[in-house]
Amino acid sequence: MNRGYLVRRAFYAFVTFLIVLVLNFIIPRLMPGSPVQYFANPKILPSIEAKLLTQRFGLDKPVWDQFLLYITGVFRWPPDLGVSYTYYPAPVWSVIMNYLPWTLLLVGSATVVTAVVGILVGIWIGSKQGTKTDTVVTSVSLFFWTMPFFWLGAILLWFFSIYLHVFPAGGAESTNLSGMPILNQVADIAEHAFLPGLTLTLAAFAGYSLIMRNTIVEELGQDYVTIATAKGLSHRAVLFRHAARNALLPMITLIGLNLGYVVSGALLVEVVFSYPGVGWLTYQAVLSHDYPLLQGLFLVLSVAVIIANFLADVVYSFVDPRIK
Amino acid sequence: MALLEVRGLCIDYKLQNRYLRAVDNVAFQIDEGEVLGLAGESGSGKSTIAHSILKILPRSARVSGSILIDGTEVVKMDDREARAYRWKVVSLVPQGSMNAFDPVITIGSQIVESIRIHRNVDKADAWRRTRELFSLVGIPEGRAKGYPHEFSGGMKQRAAIAMALSLNPKLVILDEPTTALDVVIQRQVLGLLARLRRELGISFLFVTHDLSVLSEIATKVAVMYAGRLAEISNSETLFASPRHPYSRALIHAIPTLSGDLSLVRSIPGVPANILNLPPGCKFHPRCPYVFDRCRKEEPQLLHMDDGSSIACHLFDRREKNGGE
Amino acid sequence: MRLPRDRRVLVGISILGFFTFVAIFAPFLTPYGPHQVSGPPYSSPSFQHWMGTDELGEDIMSQVIFGARISLTVGFSVALAATLIGSLVGLVSGFYRGAVDEALMRLTDVVLILPSLPLAVILAAYLGPSVQTIIEVLTVTGWPLVARVVRSQTLSLRERPFVDAERVIGAGNARIMFRVIIPNLLSLIAANAVLAITAAVVGEAGLDFIGLGNPSVVSWGTMLYWSQNLNAILRGAWWWMLAPGLCIALVGLGAVLISIGIENIFNPRLRGR
Numbered sequence: 001m002n003r004g005y006l007v008r009r010a011f012y013a014f015v016t017f018l019i020v021l022v023l024n025f026i027i028p029r030l031m032p033g034s035p036v037q038y039f040a041n042p043k044i045l046p047s048i049e050a051k052l053l054t055q056r057f058g059l060d061k062p063v064w065d066q067f068l069l070y071i072t073g074v075f076r077w078p079p080d081l082g083v084s085y086t087y088y089p090a091p092v093w094s095v096i097m098n099y100l101p102w103t104l105l106l107v108g109s110a111t112v113v114t115a116v117v118g119i120l121v122g123i124w125i126g127s128k129q130g131t132k133t134d135t136v137v138t139s140v141s142l143f144f145w146t147m148p149f150f151w152l153g154a155i156l157l158w159f160f161s162i163y164l165h166v167f168p169a170g171g172a173e174s175t176n177l178s179g180m181p182i183l184n185q186v187a188d189i190a191e192h193a194f195l196p197g198l199t200l201t202l203a204a205f206a207g208y209s210l211i212m213r214n215t216i217v218e219e220l221g222q223d224y225v226t227i228a229t230a231k232g233l234s235h236r237a238v239l240f241r242h243a244a245r246n247a248l249l250p251m252i253t254l255i256g257l258n259l260g261y262v263v264s265g266a267l268l269v270e271v272v273f274s275y276p277g278v279g280w281l282t283y284q285a286v287l288s289h290d291y292p293l294l295q296g297l298f299l300v301l302s303v304a305v306i307i308a309n310f311l312a313d314v315v316y317s318f319v320d321p322r323i324k
Numbered sequence: 325m326a327l328l329e330v331r332g333l334c335i336d337y338k339l340q341n342r343y344l345r346a347v348d349n350v351a352f353q354i355d356e357g358e359v360l361g362l363a364g365e366s367g368s369g370k371s372t373i374a375h376s377i378l379k380i381l382p383r384s385a386r387v388s389g390s391i392l393i394d395g396t397e398v399v400k401m402d403d404r405e406a407r408a409y410r411w412k413v414v415s416l417v418p419q420g421s422m423n424a425f426d427p428v429i430t431i432g433s434q435i436v437e438s439i440r441i442h443r444n445v446d447k448a449d450a451w452r453r454t455r456e457l458f459s460l461v462g463i464p465e466g467r468a469k470g471y472p473h474e475f476s477g478g479m480k481q482r483a484a485i486a487m488a489l490s491l492n493p494k495l496v497i498l499d500e501p502t503t504a505l506d507v508v509i510q511r512q513v514l515g516l517l518a519r520l521r522r523e524l525g526i527s528f529l530f531v532t533h534d535l536s537v538l539s540e541i542a543t544k545v546a547v548m549y550a551g552r553l554a555e556i557s558n559s560e561t562l563f564a565s566p567r568h569p570y571s572r573a574l575i576h577a578i579p580t581l582s583g584d585l586s587l588v589r590s591i592p593g594v595p596a597n598i599l600n601l602p603p604g605c606k607f608h609p610r611c612p613y614v615f616d617r618c619r620k621e622e623p624q625l626l627h628m629d630d631g632s633s634i635a636c637h638l639f640d641r642r643e644k645n646g647g648e
Numbered sequence: 649m650r651l652p653r654d655r656r657v658l659v660g661i662s663i664l665g666f667f668t669f670v671a672i673f674a675p676f677l678t679p680y681g682p683h684q685v686s687g688p689p690y691s692s693p694s695f696q697h698w699m700g701t702d703e704l705g706e707d708i709m710s711q712v713i714f715g716a717r718i719s720l721t722v723g724f725s726v727a728l729a730a731t732l733i734g735s736l737v738g739l740v741s742g743f744y745r746g747a748v749d750e751a752l753m754r755l756t757d758v759v760l761i762l763p764s765l766p767l768a769v770i771l772a773a774y775l776g777p778s779v780q781t782i783i784e785v786l787t788v789t790g791w792p793l794v795a796r797v798v799r800s801q802t803l804s805l806r807e808r809p810f811v812d813a814e815r816v817i818g819a820g821n822a823r824i825m826f827r828v829i830i831p832n833l834l835s836l837i838a839a840n841a842v843l844a845i846t847a848a849v850v851g852e853a854g855l856d857f858i859g860l861g862n863p864s865v866v867s868w869g870t871m872l873y874w875s876q877n878l879n880a881i882l883r884g885a886w887w888w889m890l891a892p893g894l895c896i897a898l899v900g901l902g903a904v905l906i907s908i909g910i911e912n913i914f915n916p917r918l919r920g921r
Contacts, residue, residue: 015754016757016758016761019758020758020762024770027770027771027774028774031774031775038774142901142904143897143901145904146846146850146897146900146901146903146904147850147893147896147897147900147901148850148853148854148872148893148896148897148900150853150854150857150872151853151872151889151892151893151896151897152893154872154875154876154881154889154893155886155889155890155893157881158881158884158886158889162881162882162884162886169882222423223418223419223423223424224423224424224425224426224427226375226380226416226418227416227418227424227425227484227487228426229380229410230378230380230410230411230415230416230418231410231411231415231437231438231441231487232407232408232409232410232411232412232438232441232442233407233437233441234407242426242429245426245428245429246426246427246428249428257760257761259763260760260761260762260763260764261763261764263763263765263766264763264764264765264766264854267765267766267858268765268854268857268858271857271858271876272876272881282765282766282769282858283858283859286769286773286858286859286860287859289773291773291774294769294770294773295770297766297769298766298767298769298770301763301766302762302763302766302767305761305762305763306761309761320428321427321428321471321473322427322428322471322473
């Protein structure tokens with residue numbers, strides 16, 4: 001059973017990946033204008049380079065040939081996704097790889113913290129459903145959730161950085177880091193990542209806490225909870241040992257599903273804090289019409305999310321005995 | 325001294341901002357070795373009474389009156405006392421045993437949990453006892469480490485009974501234990517219960533809407549309507565000659581294999597709605613023998629010579645002497 | 649009984665109503681035009697300029713008031729379009745099941761799983777910066793969620809006894825769909841549509857913020873774009889970012905409150921034991 005489930009999910013992830021590949025290829029070719037203009041524009045790149053690129057990706061050839069060349073570019077190591085206009089002569093892939101680690105750090109830590117905070121808050125107000133605490137906390141969570149979080153980031157930036165001077169005003173690390181002891185380096189990075197991370201957490205935790213709350217309420221209404229209480233378990237034991245464990249299962253899937261949103265969120269937050277991750281990179285790419293880079297970013301980010309979702313499925317399969 | 329003695333029990337549920345009386349002035353007792361059947365339609369209050377004995381009603385519910393188990397007063401217990409008391413003298417096999425067990429924990433572990441909450445035994449001993457209980461109810465001991473979804477309906481029911489017996493209680497409350505089972509399994513479960521009563525001398529409080537099941541296993545039956553007791557008689561008397569008009573209607577509504585089909589009647593009118601109860605006797609709108617007093621005055625539980633009790637004006641001696 | 653919940657819905661309706669009013673009567677509500685240079689640049693909130701001025705000296709409050717028109721237009725249009733498309737897909741998928749369902753759901757899942765912003769960026773980058781683009785892009789990324797939700801409700805409604813009852817009396821698919829399923833879906837669709845307003849308004853802001861909107865149009869999103877681009881925060885001109893963001897947050901909150909109210913009517917378990 002376990003095998004079957006994982007194989008199915010892997011297959012599904014692969015199919016999604018293929019669809020992303022195709023979409024990535026098709027979209028620019030559906031737009032007015034030729035692929036040459038978008039990816040190997042001789043007005044932007046030196047003409048020799050433009051010619052080479054046109055040849056390499058068959059940009060003036062029929063669509064099917066282009067697709068073949070596109071695929072061969074993707075399925076090699078390192079993947080060949082063209083050359084960036086703004087960071088010329090750096091290839092798209094290496095540009096992205098330079099900025100990706102910072103985003104991974106931000107998104108990774110934010111996902112973990114958000115999930116933990118969201119789940120704990122959800123359990124807490126789920127057990128207090130109907131009370132004033134519930135109403136207040138739910139309203140506060142909703143408030144943070146509905147606001148444009150990047151705007152929240154800007155407010156936090158202004159307040160903590162400009163007004164209070166407690167946190168740095170941007171970037172991922174200070175410029176004079178190398179040569180300093182590891183602990184200082186780590187602390188510096190953490191300092192820079194704190195406000196962006198806080199913004200993401202505040203914005204996203206309600207997505208978990210509200211659903212967790214509703215799930216907990218449902219679980220608390222189940223017969224096995226009645227019996228657990230009847231057996232003499234304390235309210236806390238019933239909540240954590242039984243209700244929460246059951247409510248946690250759908251959370252894992254939710255974390256996977258939310259990854260797309262967290263990534264989107266991180267992109268905007270990076271812009272606010274000038275945090276040099278792929279979000280900030282996207283911003284630059286949009287401003288300078290760097291189509292090759294944009295295409296590459298879309299592909300890489302989508303693949304990252306697909307992989308992360310699959311990992312969530314794997315974790316889920318280990319945790320739910322009904323799947324085992 | 326009776327094992328369970330209930331006097332003047334009144335239970336109110338909180339619905340939005342008002343309190344609704346779900347159980348009104350109920351009194352009965354169960355002696356050692358007895359099986360009391362608590363019968364009535366859905367919403368008649370029988371499950372509520374069952375839950376109140378174990379003090380597992382929602383926090384907002386108000387309970388007044390007296391519930392004495394082995395001389396200990398349950399109604400006035402605080403949380404800590406209640407937790408210590410539950411499962412040791414009285415335990416519960418819940419309605420919908422399909423859900424009595426936490427789906428993500430093995431059944432054996434849950435039985436072990438019920439033991440270790442109250443007794444300071446080590447795991448090995450608890451597991452040994454669990455396997456004993458399994459064989460007592462007729463489940464192969466090897467299944468103890470199985471998950472609930474791996475058990476069939478009938479087996480889960482037995483497992484729930486096994487868990488209820490884990491601390492050698494004197495009274496086991498069964499809430500609709502046969503409702504979700506087919507007749508063949510029903511038979512087996514009833515047989516098991518009869519055997520347990522014989523071998524271990526346990527008393528049962530059997531809550532159900534299915535009178536035919538009670539006719540097989542109950543020694544005494546209490547019929548409830550709209551949160552009030554209609555009639556309590558010993559089993560033979562009730563099934564042979566039911567006296568309260570409601571009990572009569574219920575008994576006559578049971579089709580028999582050999583009896584005259586024309587005797588099967590359904591009860592006219594609609595079941596009582598606690599949100600909107602009529603004045604006087606709650607059954608009077610549907611009663612074929614209704615007279616004036618019934619519409620104005622609620623009948624008290626009257627004690628008959630043969631030990632049974634009936635709440636109906638028809639059986640009021642003064643009425644008999646005076647008129648109709 | 650319904651009072652506490654009703655209060656929240658009322659608050660939500662008043663908020664949305666207020667902003668709609670502002671959008672409609674914009675020219676009457678402010679002495680300045682949105683592109684009119686009326687004061688010194690970067691001035692903080694004052695009596696003449698309740699929300700201060702931007703880098704050109706244009707009154708920010710006027711921009712907020714006029715910006716409401718674009719932002720609400722986008723919000724309402726996207727909500728409407730995405731909900732319509734999503735509901736249609738979900739209904740057809742859930743009702744007919746089989747191959748149709750599989751195909752539609754695969755499509756939905758793919759769009760759902762992709763990080764919406766990169767997808768939106770790709771689409772918008774090629775379509776060119778305009779309000780139209782934003783509406784189209786947000787609709788494309790928004791309908792799948794509605795489709796999922798509607799489909800799952802349709803699936804469960806299909807199995808209900810009253811649907812079987814209709815079949816027994818000989819009702820055809822169309823009749824069942826229109827007489828039975830759709831009426832029961834309305835509350836769900838309404839709740840989702842309102843919720844979509846929140847997502848759309850925030851989405852518009854996000855896309856504008858990152859430079860995909862039309863910067864010469866005045867909307868709450870483009871205001872955020874300009875203030876970021878010109879480093880308003882770093883200059884200390886916090887009011888430029890505060891005003892439009894607050895409006896977006898309020899509109900979002902209003903919509904969420906209304907949708908909770910609609911939901912609560914139909915899910916009594918969440919109302920409290």
